[in-house]
Amino acid sequence: MKFFVLFIALTGLVFLSSCEKHNRLITEVKRIEAEVKQSYEEMAVIDSKTAAFGADSHIAIINLERQNTDWTRKNAAIEAELATQSKKCTDGEAAVKEFRPKVDAYKAKYFR
Secondary structure (H helix, E strand, C coil), X not given: CXXXXXXXXXXXXXXXXXXXXXXXXXXXXXHHHHHHHHHHHHHHHHHHHHHCCCCCHHHHHHHHXXXXXXXXXXXXXXXXXXXXXXXXXXXXXXXXXXXXXXXXXXHHHHCC
């Protein structure tokens, strides 16, 4: 008899804990469904904005992507040239620092 009562108590405990998990899962599913609905609404807005460009909107997007790629390449080339020029400038400043005392000594010796 004690085992029967213990079995009923344990069964009730298991069912109560599973109901709690079930409620949490239902809440999570509702939250995810709301996020999916919101995402679909955002996609619809984006699609309507894209459709406002006309029938050639996909071509316009492809052209913009190509322009972006070209600008990125040009930007990389300009940055490389800037790095080269910065190195030359740094080397020149180092040379000036090296020769400045020699020039000052020469001036002091011959141009008093």
